[in-house]
Amino acid sequence: MEIKKKMGNVRIRKFIAYTILIIGALSMILPFIWMVLTSFMTNSQIFSYPPQIIPKTFLWENYTEVSEKIPLFRYFLNSLLVSIATVIGQIITCSMAAYAFARLNFKYKEFIFLIFLATMMIPPQVNIVPLFFLMRELHWIDTYWALIIPGIFGGFGIFLLRQWFLSFPAELEDAAKIDGCNPLETFWHIALPLALPAIVTLGIFSFITSWNSFMWPLIVTNSEVMKTLPVGLASFKGSFRETTEWAQLMAASVVSVIPVIVVFILGQKYFVKGIMMGAIKE
């Protein structure tokens, strides 16, 4: 009797859990499904009443038309180039600095590390006016330099990788030292390969952050050929009061969301780990 009641309890709990999770998951996904379906509709179908869910015919025209109206492919390439360059720059600078902080002894080590930690407290929006001015002085406005270089620096990556380097035993590097490797060589041949999981985590994080970045590219780009995908899409969308090209907007949205989904699915494990590492930062 008691056991039966318990089994019933577990079943009820599971039922409630699944119900909550499914309703939640649907409200997460439905906007995306709605977006994909709308991207195949004709304008007359979009503005019909009552709203229709399923496209009458699957129109690819919205995709081709939107890429004729705006340089969608160029935006896409810009975003890809900027994101990949930012990721590479971040991995190189952060992993070297993180290794030095974790393994080498030098003067003012704690103090310099504290400076990097302190920069994590500065909201990027605070710096945007002087940074814009700096870009203007360097003649970097409307160039890839402005889109890439400032995005590379920040304390988060150094912090994350330093934790990782600290977590594996220094003995692993002793053999290299005995062989006469200098710290940079030891780092390159021994430490870096061992840190690969943490580096992939950082890479996925910074790829998605860079791909989605909006305010900075909005400020430093003017010409169509330099716009990243979010900025280009935003100018195509225009003022929300005037928008009518919903189908084409949805088609462009589908195109811009695909890369992050691919990156996320490929590296889901690392991404979740990265959140955890961010969550336990001291």
Added chain:
Amino acid sequence: MNYLNNIRNKLFLKESFWAAIMILPALVGTFFFIIIPVIGSFTISLTRWNLISSPKFVGLDNYIKLLSDQLFYDVLITTFIYAISVVIFSIAIPLILAVALNEKIKCLTAFRTAYFLPVITPMIVAAIVWSWIFDPNNGILNFMLTQIGINSPPLWLFDDKWSLIAIIIVSVWKNIGYNMVIFLAGLQGIPESLYEAAKIDGANTIKKLWHITIPMLTPTIFFVCIMSTISAFQVFDLIYLMTEGGPENSTMVIVYWLFKNAFEFFKLGYASSIAYVLFVIILILTLIQWKLRKKWVMFE
């Protein structure tokens, strides 16, 4: 002895040399693109400057002007309302979901992927889709509302009473997955033995939730609370993309106001003083978080 010291010194110098080489790229970049700008921002906030003429030193004038600007208070209130609402909902909902996910659910990965989709989606895409959903005439939301008997549903982004609520809905929708993953990790860090003990004492599900899960999770909840507040104060993309601060300034938040002053009105000094107010708010939140960090559980 002296000889040994000498070697030690030499080794230390050598190590310092390599350390300098390895840290330099990050340090130079951080110096030019973070530290100089943050000092520059304060300096600019003491000037009147429109980018064309050279900046004119005006002391604390911008801050005094800020304190006597009614819009400044409106902006702060809007930002606080936005931040508090977003934080409440993006803690409560993910918490419930994480507790449900922790019930040894099948297809955990599938659920997690679903909840994560909004997190990784570019804000512009979220803004486009939700602008369409909120569309008063053709949007699906108002259609559904009329179907369940609400005859004059709100105009959402076009109505100054509902625009902020619409923005809050989209923000929460985008945050849920991220916080859920953190809570789930927190839940998995609670020792099973506590629940077993409670079971022996005859505690039911609700009691266990209230007396074990929630107290054990308090440090995580606090952490998420501070982090969400910090990011809520920095909201910009959604406002720029969905409402442009309107209608009637009903969604004018601090960063969007800062952006407008800097890059539309070209009042760079005034904009920088707004930036520093934001900085101080976020600094206080961060310091609270650092002060209390020792009380957090370490999980993973």
